Amino acid sequence: MTRAATVKGTGTVTMTVTATLLGLMLVGALGGLMIGYVSYGPGEVLMGLVGLGDPVVAAIVREVRLPRTLLALEVGAALGLAGAALQGLLRNPLAEPGLIGVSSSAALGAVIAFHFGLTTWASWALPVTAIAGASVTTVTLLLIGRWLPGTLPLILTGIALSSLAGALISLALNLAPNPYALNEMVLWLMGSLRDRSMDEVVLALPFLVVGGVLLLSGARGLDALTLGEEAARGLGVNMARLSATIVIGIALVVGAAVSVSGAIGFVGLVVPHMLRPFVGHQPRRLLLPSALGGAALMVVADTVARVLPTNQEVMVGVVTALLGAPFFLALVLRTRRIGP
């Protein structure tokens, strides 16, 4: 092997992977715009996007399908990125934002907002309470991380907090003011992108962007962390700052995603896994492709959810869970082949 060849080789692979993911994203997005109550061809969709052609088609494409597709891309990218970052931080391929209790506490924040009718007072109350819920968990994790450093206490605390959030959500459901409110809360918790408008797209965007930038800035530190915490410190990585950056980034990103779409799981687990054979195992290399892959996966899953010939529209959270849970199980069985 010549050194020049291998160097160029890895560069080309990354470019190919990124290009493929972008392509998948665009095809998935186009599919999402084409498929619905009535299927439109790609030409009709593109004309509708710019406001030409049949006004009804344009209205549907721009006001109904476009926001939903954009939201699917946003939420999917957020969840994919958060999953890759978390796996890098915890050095465990089975880590997922749901695992450390962030998704559950974000959902709890949202449920509280609905239970007390905070959203009638201000529409931004919803993402703020969801992020507040996520932040409570992350701050607790950071504080406990200072007393009990290490990966295992982090995961155990996360499981405890996740159970606590789940219990409080059950309490909120239990004390639902009436059966209709209960019904709606249960359905929302499953995770759906149905009937979302540009309001939701814009609401979540600033939090997703800030959180995403924070996560990407931790790339260097995550790479060093593959050698262990001590060696990483020796390489000039401030472990406290890295943990805080990653954990806060995840809180922002997951909190915002949950607030607009409910609790959609497994994307953060599945996407980095599917990409590792192509991109390699270095955390830094995985971050951006995981974001792109998450966006592609979500937009495809949402289209599948709409296409299934069922009486009620299938919730996208149900689709990702049905795909993700068996995947997770298969991973657990395969894990002994990966790792030190």
Added chain:
Amino acid sequence: MSGLEASGLTVRIGARTLVDDAHLVAPRGQVTGIIGPNGAGKSTLLRAVAGVLPHDGRVRLDDAPLPRPGSRARARLIGYLPQRHEAHWPVTVRHTVELGRLPHQGLFEGLSHRDRTIVDDAMDRTDSGGFAEAPVTTLSGGERARAMLARVLAGQTPVLLVDEPVAALDPGQQVSVMALLRAEATVHDRIVVVVLHDLSLAARICDQLLLIDRGRIVQAGPASVVLESPDLEAVYGVPFGRGRVCDVPVVTPLNGRDPSDAGSAHPDRQGLRSISL
């Protein structure tokens, strides 16, 4: 003075004192070894100097204070190779060695041509180029030790702190790696501090030695002086024979330790370690 100097170094975990008021001098251009029985605090002392363990006392380089522990500036000055070679993901050896260049890279920078040359050179010198593309998790103990050493060498730091680098290597490799470290000191004018168990190697390669027992420095000075001193027997609890074989110094225990002697040696204590999953 030109070199690394640590004074008043004390490491406490809870109520236990692992290192007590240690004083270390490692001159530039020389190899300084740290020897002592298991659990004496050799690794702890090294980790404190490297800045990965909180400690009391000062560490200075060339009479100037060192940058904050956990900063890139410090990492550009001090290269630290831990005893446990953790590798959590099956990345290639080349990528692992490239991590040694991290303190020199900006936030979103990639590797420059010069970086790659340094990496290749480090792998050549540790004879790890042969498995450069293999996943680091599939390597044998010896191969991984050499790959990790290449990572530290790639950092090109003026100070090298190396914790038991030859434990997993065969005798020939042990000598060549120690010779490599000696060349780093003498030829490249670096400060090299090594934790060792093998006293013969210490005699052969180290210029200065620190003998540590139960957290205290018992003896410090030129290697020959420390190895000749009766403190050696006192600390290890066994008689030693010293001599030369084919003009190579040898220091070897004459008996094993008497199991009923509850004397100096302690079972290995791991201290603060994070659990890797």
Added chain:
Amino acid sequence: MMVPGRRGGAILLAIMLAGAGISRAAADPLPRVASATLCGDQYVLALADPDQIAALSPQATAPWLSLLADKAAAYPRPRPAAETYLHAGVDVLVTNAWTDHTTAALLERFSVETVRIPLLNDIDAIAAMTRDVARALGHPERGEALVKRLLARVAAVRADAPGQNRVALYLRPGGGTAAEGAFVATLMDIAGLRNQATEAGLSGWTSWNLERFIADPPALLVTSFFESPHASLGRAFGNHPAFTRRAAGIDTIAVPGATWVCGGWILADALDAMAAGLADLNARDDRP
């Protein structure tokens, strides 16, 4: 033509007082009754004597859910539990048929009669259920009066056909609709409206698609529960700008949710609300 909601309560009171004038042949003591659900509340409040009522459901006084909310304020509204009803000496409990199975079974062991009301969509079935409940509560004649009132309203509105074959769509804030088989659809049919959901091939309680709404808006919207104070999660459809903009320009009849919170005798009030709204629309259209 009655105005629904609070006035309905007054008319019922009149019926009850009229019914109280009928003497009872055998002096059977009237059973102590309680209701565990909203639907049961409406039956109990309409059919039982005030001193029979031991307890109502916790939501009985919610004005957007309970038609006879103001009458319910006088009665205790404890958390539904077998113990509570036994302690209050309840002889008959009215509840629904799809929950509280264990509570009902337990009460039955203590010889408390449980009247379990299923989800009913058919007018005749509702009539039969009303008679059964009235009998269990000890006032068969009042049940008969309610049934007569319901059937009379149905016949009158059907004959009147104020809907004039407009194409109408029923919508809840979450996008839920009712097609053939659901009682809302039945009432729309009685009022002479064409149901867009039924004509699209849907049936029962289902949901409408926002894209469909944009592509093919109905001539008339029948809405319900949009005024509910609890901002619910599932309001994405109702809050979507694409919906609100277009809905503002479509004739809308808002039927109070309390008039059809379940399929029961209260549907008479719902029908009245629908008919009243349609009459207003017809009058507006007829004005020169």
